[in-house]
Amino acid sequence: MKKNLNYNFFVLFVCLCCTLVWSQEQITDKVNVFIGTGGHGHTFPHAMVPFGAVAAGPDWATLGWDAAGGYHYDATSLLGFSQVHLSGTGLTETGDLLLVPTVGKIQVEPGKHEDPDSGYRSRFSHEDESARPGYYQVRLLDYNINAEMTATERVGFHKYTFPKTDKAHIMLDLVHHINGSGTGVKLAHIQIKDKQTVTGYRITSSVWAPNRQLYFAMKFSKPFTSKTFHDPKGQPYNKSKKFVSDFSDFTAEKVKAIFNFSTEEAEAIMVKIAISSVSMKNAMENLETELPHWDFDRVKAEANTKWEKELNKIIVKGTPEREAKFYAALYHNNIHPTINHDVNGEYRGMDQEVHKTKDYTHYTMFSLWDTFRATHPLFTMIHQERTGDIISTMLDFQKQNPTKMLPMWSMYQNENTCMIGLHAFPVIADAYMKGLTKSKPQDLINAMVISANQPGIDSTSGRAIYPSYYGQMHYLKKGYHPNGLVRTGVSVTLEHAYDDWTVALAANKSGDINVKNEFLKRGQYFENVWDTNTKFFRAKLNNGKFREPFDPRAYHREDFHDRDYTEGNAWQYLWFVPHDVYGLADMMGGKKAMADKLDQLFTLPYLGESTVGDVSGLIGDYAHGNEPCHHVGYLYNYVGQPWKTQKLIHQIDKEFYKAAPDGYIGNEDAGQMSAWYVFSAMGFYPVNPAGGIYVFGSPLLEEVQMNLENGNKFTIKANNISKENIYIQSVKLNGKPYKNVWIKHGDIVSGGTLEYNMGSKPSKWGAKTKPVPYADGTVQLND
CATH class of the missing domain: 1.20.1610.10 (alpha-1,2-mannosidases domains)
Structure with missing residues (x-):
């Protein structure tokens, strides 16, 4: 009993600390994760933690250069939410394990961006979309589903708030692939463990990754009422297919699985999906270790804390x-x-x-x-x-x-x-x-x-x-x-x-x-x-x-x-x-x-x-x-x-x-x-x-204040900087005049202060600099 009281006190303390932290301005409040998602920046607003294996968020296309990050700010409809993405690259690749929440008639094909009604994709508006480090949210207008995502290092955590319906669906599209509508998918497998637990894998091949193995483990917060499997063209697989084994251990070149639910008004169904390059067993271990509970807000707060630490x-x-x-x-x-x-x-x-x-x-x-x-x-x-x-x-x-x-x-x-x-x-x-x-x-x-x-x-x-x-x-x-x-x-x-x-x-x-x-x-x-x-x-x-x-x-x-x-x-x-x-x-x-x-x-x-x-x-x-x-x-x-x-x-x-x-x-x-x-x-x-x-x-x-891992701080000040005052007039390093046009790494990580004095006209500062080291073809540091 005492152990439980201590645990409850700890939880209360953590929640109180989170409340105090969130009541103050944080660096994460200043991050606009949509910067770079337009033009050809190819970044994304997806939910992830720093350097995390999972980046859970929306995809709008599978073809074309601007599909590279999954998301593009100019898009007006979304396909769904996949778990693995590239940020800022010129490569069109990944987009693995697409989850698609829908309501009403089951649609299996994605449809066209210019005609969302032709498939399962949904319109959305930036007015009902938000994102910050570790979190993404959007309302799927065609289904009136509010979709939210957060993540741990290896687990994407999805929360879909449905309207009242007996035709709620969550599709796992293992055909979807940002490289050409699944053209690179070699093999897919789904194993139904129980009515809340699914494991499987997908093997893809493309010019960027000739042999990429990705295993997953997925859990729903409530049991699904039924399930169906479909081929890439939307046709149901049935027991006459040779590769089907009792619909619980299913392997095909390409497959889409639809899980069906009944929901009350504003009922949330949550999905946890973990990944691994090794095995389904490892994916499940990743899920159970990193995310053993269903507290979405807690994971969102923890993700924010991880970002706050890095930023x-x-x-x-x-x-x-x-x-x-x-x-x-x-x-x-x-x-x-x-x-x-x-x-x-x-x-x-x-x-x-x-x-x-x-x-x-x-x-x-x-x-x-x-x-x-x-x-x-x-x-x-x-x-x-x-x-x-x-x-x-x-x-x-x-x-x-x-x-x-x-x-x-x-x-x-x-x-x-x-x-x-x-x-x-x-x-x-x-x-x-x-x-x-x-x-x-x-x-x-x-x-x-x-x-x-x-x-x-x-x-x-x-x-x-x-x-x-x-x-x-x-x-x-x-x-x-x-x-x-x-x-x-x-x-x-x-x-x-x-x-x-x-x-x-x-x-x-x-x-x-x-x-x-x-x-x-x-x-x-x-x-x-x-x-x-x-x-x-x-x-x-x-x-x-x-x-x-x-x-x-x-x-x-x-x-x-x-x-x-x-x-x-x-x-x-x-x-x-x-x-x-x-x-x-x-x-x-x-x-x-x-x-x-x-x-x-x-x-x-x-x-x-x-x-x-x-x-x-x-x-x-x-x-x-x-x-x-x-x-x-x-x-x-x-x-x-x-x-x-x-x-x-x-x-x-x-x-x-x-x-x-x-x-x-x-x-x-x-x-x-x-x-x-x-x-x-x-x-x-x-x-x-x-x-x-x-x-x-x-x-x-x-x-600028750099808070270095070795415990030192390096402060940079630009006195008199303004729109006009862009020219360095003089520099001081740790209070002493500094004449070189370069600085050593050691001077920074040792801690100290670098001070620029700025002015509106070019100056002679730097005219008496020593030569920049490592700029004459030698490997000796002669300064």
Whole structure:
């Protein structure tokens, strides 16, 4: 009896604390999760916890680029609510385990967006829709059902409030797949355990994930009165079908299950659905461990608390618009990568076998061509423990990968290699340089060297997109990727040269001099595609000659033999030598010549929208909507003109970020567009993503407080900042004048105060800076 009294007192105490917390303004109150859900941002408002495996929320389409996040703000009808989604990417994938609550006549086919009455989809209005971190709500107007969602790490929790009816239905659509109306579904299975419990799995195959296994366990809050199974075209399965076994253990290529209920007015039926990559048993264990009760409001509050903890790592003060943009960006930097293991530690690896993690969280969803630039450097500040786990995950991936490669663009137990570069290298090297890795240094070096020396595949026999390691045999022999044999040879050469340099950086710290020397040499391979006549990086053929004709503003086309650059042109890839910016300046003819070239980049005449969908957000030929340009605005610091960087940062903020659904100028890209904003709003950016050096821009906020995991606080103040006062007049670090245009990672995580004094005109601040470290092709920190 005493134990029960203590428990009841504890529950009362928790509820009282929650009431007190909710009565005060929280950071989560400032997050507009709809920012990025319009335009081509491809983010979602779904219910999830930070880095959770489940993101429960609405889907509006399965085909087309703007189906990528599941939801789009311009949609006027919804299909239902699935459990797994991608945020901000250009990939149309996932949308697993769609739940569809309906009333009245059973409809099995989805119908068309332009004609919702043709299927089970329902109209909705933004006036009866709401969302915040960890929670989503919408009223399905065609059925008068209020749908609410929240989540734990591995469980989606749905609450559907029905009208009074004896024809209430909840469909589980295992055909639905954001990749083409189920065209990628290979096999589905449903097992009815009892009238409230269902388990099963679905195996899908697509260009992005050739073999993806997802198991589930689902519980209803009340028993269903009956059930039916339907094929993709809506026809009922019956016992004459060979693959049906008493309607309780059901396997088919594609299947939809409808569970029927009777409800009173405003009666809520709740559904818990857990996922696993391993087994139905594990999915059930995930469900019972993380969500053993039916208290929806409690889970919603717990999800909010988890978000509040993460978002409180950076607290800012600024204009309402900039605060909204900042917190939306910080929110998006807590979505991917996602947790990949079950509560018992098991996960399915790249070898399709079951493995177990004990000492760290295992992750998936690495869009590394995007996120190595700023997302992962930001993690080394605000997610240091998580960064160590991410590196451990990458080493697991490499060991289990049949190709022995580190991840490139990986999701679940698949590698799709859809983008170029070996960008796990800078992520690993940067974490190692900052003391955040948990593995032995030589294991880190070995994983990178093995990946770097894989010969690759013949690009003509591989996929039609762009595996980042194809043609590596040519790069190892010639020092460049020859066009005609390799697609986008210029871009691949530049990015591999940088990645190789980061191996040298890590090897230098570990004391592996042989690897350091070898990869320092490879770090200069960008010189092999430099044309001294045009002063651009150009496509070089296998015979050593540059491909003709050459137009530096031309974008690639899909013709295999006319694709020199990845999602860009010669102007946009001219600047990708982040480890040897001063060497690039010398190649151009000196710092003044480089400054003039930057001026030309930002003032080139507008030629209209690019033929490449990812290229957007243009200032001249600078394209902020795509990642290769993200560091370019900061390069004026290297040539003695930091005020031009300061002006550009405010222009980019004004023109390409909005506190609105179409708030991103391009794909948010799994956190990278947001990470650019988080860094830039604080006033600095990792031009070279490995090594821990941040280059100053111009702050966008009055004050920032970073609450670091090591217990330290780093405060940033921008005195006199205003719409006009965008130029840095002077800087102080911990009360002392600071003249460099860069700051070290260690100065930030040690805690302290960075103070900007702002004015309306350019100043001479930064003119006497020391050279930016790690910007001359070496791996020594000479400051």
